[in-house]
Amino acid sequence: MILVVYQVAAVILMDKKGYVMSGMSFLLIIPSVLLCVSLLDAMDGENKINQQSLKSHSVYYASEDMKTNIPLITRQVLENVTEQVIEKNMTLSDSPDTIKTALQSQINDIESDYLEKGIKINCTIYSIQTAAHNPFFIEVNSTLNVSQNNISHVEYLSQQVSIEGLRDPLPFIKCQAYGGVNNSSSRILYGDSLSKYLQDKGVANATHYINATAPLIIKKCPYDPYISHGNLVTLKSCIENGFFHESSDGSCFLCRLEGKGVCPHYGFETFIIPAPLNSSGPIKGPCSSDHVIYNTSTYSGYSVGYSNQNQFHYIFLDPSHQSKYGLQFIN
Ligand SMILES: [Zn+2]
Ligand SMILES: [Zn+2]
Numbered sequence: 001m002i003l004v005v006y007q008v009a010a011v012i013l014m015d016k017k018g019y020v021m022s023g024m025s026f027l028l029i030i031p032s033v034l035l036c037v038s039l040l041d042a043m044d045g046e047n048k049i050n051q052q053s054l055k056s057h058s059v060y061y062a063s064e065d066m067k068t069n070i071p072l073i074t075r076q077v078l079e080n081v082t083e084q085v086i087e088k089n090m091t092l093s094d095s096p097d098t099i100k101t102a103l104q105s106q107i108n109d110i111e112s113d114y115l116e117k118g119i120k121i122n123c124t125i126y127s128i129q130t131a132a133h134n135p136f137f138i139e140v141n142s143t144l145n146v147s148q149n150n151i152s153h154v155e156y157l158s159q160q161v162s163i164e165g166l167r168d169p170l171p172f173i174k175c176q177a178y179g180g181v182n183n184s185s186s187r188i189l190y191g192d193s194l195s196k197y198l199q200d201k202g203v204a205n206a207t208h209y210i211n212a213t214a215p216l217i218i219k220k221c222p223y224d225p226y227i228s229h230g231n232l233v234t235l236k237s238c239i240e241n242g243f244f245h246e247s248s249d250g251s252c253f254l255c256r257l258e259g260k261g262v263c264p265h266y267g268f269e270t271f272i273i274p275a276p277l278n279s280s281g282p283i284k285g286p287c288s289s290d291h292v293i294y295n296t297s298t299y300s301g302y303s304v305g306y307s308n309q310n311q312f313h314y315i316f317l318d319p320s321h322q323s324k325y326g327l328q329f330i331n
Pocket of ligand 1: 244
């Protein structure tokens with residue numbers, strides 16, 4: 001910059017005829033020149049800052065876009081794999097890996113689109129798992145690295161994706177070899193397949209589950225604490241709405257996609273409802289919690305329920321489940 005000032009000064013020291021300017025004029029011009037030079041310098045600096053800021057905005061928006069997309073794509077992948085398991089009988093052998101691979105593939109496509117715009121994204125999905133304390137969510141863990149020229153942003157993400165609204169794949173897998181199940185828009189219709197499944201396992205009173213039904217769509221039960229089901233109006237609402245309940249014994253959604261009725265993760269359970277009876281006397285049958293029905297050892301319980309339109313709607317509950325749902329006074 002100093003060099004520039006000297007060059008400018010050297011030029012203006014002479015007029016067109018080659019006369020040297022007076023010392024006073026020269027002294028008056030110097031501040032103006034310095035002012036112009038510093039203004040140009042400032043404008044140049046401002047341009048650089050603006051360019052930096054534009055780049056950092058691009059990196060910021062690309063990061064935010066990816067953070068928004070990961071849960072949305074995960075949910076879509078969950079819907080797709082559930083559809084495949086149910087409609088095409090494609091029980092998964094490693095559901096987290098299947099979901100991770102499908103998700104990463106779609107993430108890679110987005111990365112390619114951004115690369116064409118000059119933004120480099122490296123997003124790696126490193127685990128898919130059931131959320132530790134809420135089985136109605138799947139946790140997606142990833143690292144996100146977004147960069148453009150010398151601006152970069154790195155973030156470790158742990159995002160939760162709801163599984164509510166998805167279909168429960170377990171009944172379809174478990175009863176596939178026993179004639180399969182049908183479904184209405186909201187319920188699994190077992191026909192005689194569940195009864196055959198239980199008879200095949202040597203379970204007593206299996207025929208109570210001929211024409212049994214169960215919830216199709218996963219919905220978390222809002223009646224919390226669960227002992228409030230001891231109010232039969234609540235139990236009726238829960239059964240009619242087809243809710244699911246948190247359970248450390250029930251299998252999680254990811255393991256259900258693999259056809260497992262029980263698993264080591266914190267999962268959920270729902271009730272499988274026998275066809276209603278005309279009388280309400282207590283009877284004994286296989287416990288209606290789906291993790292008991294689909295476990296290797298199935299234990300019994302007694303009927304608890306409510307009357308509606310001259311029919312007795314009920315479930316079988318063992319003492320432990322009666323206690324969980326506040327229904328122990330029934331027997
Ligand atoms: Zn409930
Ligand atoms: Zn599990």
